[in-house]
Amino acid sequence: MKKILHPLRFAATGLLLIYATSCKKENYDDITVPDVPLVTTTGNVNPADSIGTLKALTAASFPNMGMAITANSMLAGSPYLATVKAQANNITFGNELKEGSVVSTNGTYNYTTADNLYNICANNGLQVFGHTLVWHSQQSATYLNSLIAPIVTAPVLTNVLVNGGFETVSGTTISNWSVYNSPASFSSTTAANEVRSGTRALKVAVAAPVQPYQVQITSDLFNTTVGTNYTMTFYMKAASAGGRMRISTGTTAQYSADYNITTDWAPYTFTFPAKDAQTRVYFDMGYVANTYFVDDVTVTGPAVGSGSVEQTPAQKAAAIENEMKRYITTTMQRYAGKIKAWDVVNEAFVNNGQLRTNTNYTIPTANTTNEFLYGPYIGTKYDNNNYILKAFQYAKAADPTALRFINDYNLETSKAKVDSMKALVMFINSKGALVDGLGTQMHVAYNTTRTGIDYAFKTLASTGLKIRISELDVIANTARSATYVPSVTIPSLQADMYKYIVQSYLKNVPAAQRYGITVWGVADTDSWLNTAAAPDVPLLFDKNFKKKVTFSGFIQGLK
Template identity: 25%
Template sequence: MMKKFFIAGFILIEALAVSVHGQDNASLKTLKQAFHGKFLIGCADDLTSNNDAYQASIKAQYDIVTPENCMKPQSLHPSEDVYNFKTADAMLDWCQKNGLKVWGHTLGWHSQTPNWFFQAVNPKTEETQQPQQGQPPRRPGARPNFDPNAPRPTMDEMWARGIKGDLASKEVALERLEKHIKTVVGRYKGRIIGWDVFNESIADGGDGSTENLRNFSWYKVVGPEVLAKAFKWAHEADPKAKLYYNDYNIEQGAVQNKGKHASSMLLLKRLIKEGAPITGVGIQGHWHLDTNLADVEKAIENYASLGLKVSITELDVTATGENSGAFSVNQGDRKIPVENYIKQAEVYKKLFEIFMKHSKVIERVTFWGLSDTRSWRRGQDALLFDGELNPKPAYKAVIEASKAK
């Protein structure tokens, strides 16, 4: 039976692929054509190492590009007096030249943010620490007595280890963040249509009774107030830009109003109450074959009930393995069964049918990457195109979903 099922599945997936490749180019819509007038279709990339085929694919398939890394604080603002705008500027110039919009990502985050934001003193050079008698020399910043078999440190432990000296005062940290936001948003005013103002503030594992914010980074040095302030500064720098809160797994628990979704509702209600000029919420959408689609739809409805727009900001659906959007994700078995691609197409189709149903609320659906080999989920074949940019069965399924009413 299994052998017959495998053969049948292989025939089906081949038929789907042929139907995509075999259609006349004039009749096969691109992604942005299929969803024109409903919501924007985007991809994530820094546009630094693409060949002609990838550049052509971006122009043909998408309305908007999110920078994958080059606008994150670590890349853009590595030290207090240094900004690296070269890659971001080049990306923006290319997009505007080719008729693509740009979404900014991200102004505030606990990750990929340099430690100087949080340190009382930011030395320009670090002296090599002298080893104790009988101990080998250490490189600057190395962890003493490292045990490879020790339990993996938590995120807050890793953050604390990177801080040198005392923490900055709340006032100093806020002053630095305000300058960063106003410098970056001000530079691209009128050229970037919106920003992920703060990213992934909610910790995993909560029961939904509180906002459950992370206990390090901005939330330790400043506290919960940092989010509303960041939104206000971004709005002052560009009053016309859309401003989003962005996070992963915040749809989980929506049907029962528990867990991370319940925490996200508490956070968003507070921001609105505090007068933060928030216009939308980004559900990242790092999903898998068994994602709870009822939670996805209910989350969209709940956020809309707050008067917010919604975007799916980092979409991928793994064809194998677990996928939470967090660290230590199981990359799965590289020998992916053919039936997984069929199931992946089904999941993508159902997701886009949900998005179409709520298209008055959905502003943007952005895929996080360009192909299965140009993706942070490489090895899990999570996108619509394979490594050669050939459309997979999931591509045709998404196009079919665009016909839903």
């Protein structure tokens, strides 16, 4: 068996050239394709049988005919948009709602591109399928890893000033502060609108303008290290506009610039080098007649001490689970009532049917900024801490009206994987009606074994849940050759495969369980399989958006 590498692996080699207008495919694992043809053309596909549109011709068999799209292709008046609008009624965003497209490296969310694309779809009568909420690829891995990084213990800033909040008084005297040269009124106020924090603040009423140092209150002396910078921070406001004051120090005098004080609490700072072994700070407030309020004064020297502490497994689990919940909840609630079905979890399994963990899957070095595994932190055992179970619980809570799907690839080529998919959803739904449907991606080759396709549909349908073909395409260039040119028989073989998949879907999935089929792309030129390193023609429309014989095969499968 051969395997097809994910396009981002091609990108790492510098060979990816066309993805500016393509749907980046998900899995970094490999898509399995046979080494040699297993079937020959049946001659049952009539190339002329292509009259009509996909959405009209499929309507009697299943409700949703879909295509995968990207934002920069859906341009008004373009043949791309015209084709999508004519052929489909259900759209999957190729990239725009993946976590890595929304979440920045600092954890902020930006839905601008997704919102714009949704509006284009809605304005053209296209329902959107949400793809995808929890996945290991195309993540903001830099941000996710920052949540579980060692906790840095910041250097400690020591406040050398005593009673900077003016909370301690003795009668009418404010402890640790002295009034000099003062024709003004100094007092400790407890009025709620005159206190920033705590229960008290300093109130200074300047009756008439004098020299700034003639209205002055000073702190006690505090020890300093000569030559070291100290920063004084204080909060201040004035009763009326036009307030003005400054800070000075002693023993050796130093002066700040003048501060213009507003009528709202605001922070002010003054940094000065220590010139003596001890100093004090002065509020010089005689410039203008006004009433001033001062609170939360600190003087800090150089920060001392730093380091880092590794987070515990419980701390890491909580951090990752909280972020998973935040993305699910924020995204689903943003589009509640608009997007009515979601891939809640995508590609949870490796090919042998095990849930993907850091013991059976290694993130490629080139992808450390865009791949992240949730399971190893939250849990992959089939218990109440299973990350997939939690994802579906959070999704149901976020939008109970939306349908919730789980999606994966190679289900038609790995019996172990499709069996594990069934077992997983049965476990999850034993905890409540959480999973509504299963998606099988169906990235197949023209020569993929048909018994595996049948087995996949039968197994998935046996869950009783809705079944969708979520990302259908048919690979022609199975050798992934850079010089590939399709032989004359390949289009018929691809058409046969499209026909067989549709027939098997209709035969093995009861009508009530058929959610629909989505083709992964529109024209061959925007397929994730079509690269400079390995050209391919896997879709239903050619580069000019003309129907191919594969379109005829798809349609004949319906008959």
